[in-house]
Amino acid sequence: xxxxxxGRQSGKTTFLIRQSADTGAVIVAPTCQMARYIDSMARxxxxxxPPPVTVADWIRGLVRQPKDHDKTYLVxxxxxxxxxxxxxxxxxxKNHEEMVRMFRAKETCCTRCSHRGVCQYKSEYLxxxxxxxxxxxxxxxxxxxxxRSIRLHDIPWIxxxxxxxxxxxxxxxxxx
Numbered sequence: 001x002x003x004x005x006x007g008r009q010s011g012k013t014t015f016l017i018r019q020s021a022d023t024g025a026v027i028v029a030p031t032c033q034m035a036r037y038i039d040s041m042a043r044x045x046x047x048x049x050p051p052p053v054t055v056a057d058w059i060r061g062l063v064r065q066p067k068d069h070d071k072t073y074l075v076x077x078x079x080x081x082x083x084x085x086x087x088x089x090x091x092x093x094k095n096h097e098e099m100v101r102m103f104r105a106k107e108t109c110c111t112r113c114s115h116r117g118v119c120q121y122k123s124e125y126l127x128x129x130x131x132x133x134x135x136x137x138x139x140x141x142x143x144x145x146x147x148r149s150i151r152l153h154d155i156p157w158i159x160x161x162x163x164x165x166x167x168x169x170x171x172x173x174x175x176x
Contacts, residue, residue, distance in 0.1 A: 003078065013038060014045070016074045021047040025072035028058045030080035038076065055081045 006012055017038060020027050027049065029035040035052040042049045053061070058073065075081050082090065 013041065013076050016076055017042045017045060017047055017049060020049040020074055023072060024050060025074045026050045026058075027052040028055055028073050028075045028081065029053070030055055030077050030084055034076065052076075055084050059085075 004012055004015065016027055019025060021042070027035075027038055029038055029052050032054055035054050038052045039049070
């Protein structure tokens with residue numbers, strides 16, 4: 001199993017449609033509307049795929065027809081599917097983290113290294129971090145006439161959060 005991670009409108013669903021057309025795997029979508037949309041996208045792309053199913057239909061089918069356990073499935077919007085199943089948390093073994101792939105990401109992955117193809121949101125993150133660094137809070141001083149300003153960046157208990165990628169080793173702070 002491989003989990004593809006990327007931002008909105010980056011082609012993940014189109015990628016699954018192409019995989020479905022190549023392999024015959026059934027696409028599982030969180031809602032009926034999304035399943036219909038995937039079917040429509042496949043037709044627009046000129047690809048033939050098995051009819052997409054909803055999460056509810058997928059689960060019902062697995063319970064009613066054990067023979068469906070041999071079919072291959074592609075899940076679109078996994079987070080929504082897990083939410084529908086009322087999954088509040090999940091874990092992944094360190095030995096299986098290679099199952100997670102960044103999909104078509106274009107920006108540098110983190111603030112500490114220059115690996116490419118991991119985080120497409122670095123520029124937005126850095127812009128937001130800069131904006132927060134410049135935020136100041138005005139508070140009254142002892143004499144009501146003067147107002148003192150303090151920058152959030154200068155408050156010691158507010159620690160900046162750094163973006164880190166899988167290439168950054170937490171134990172040493174060094175890049176592999």
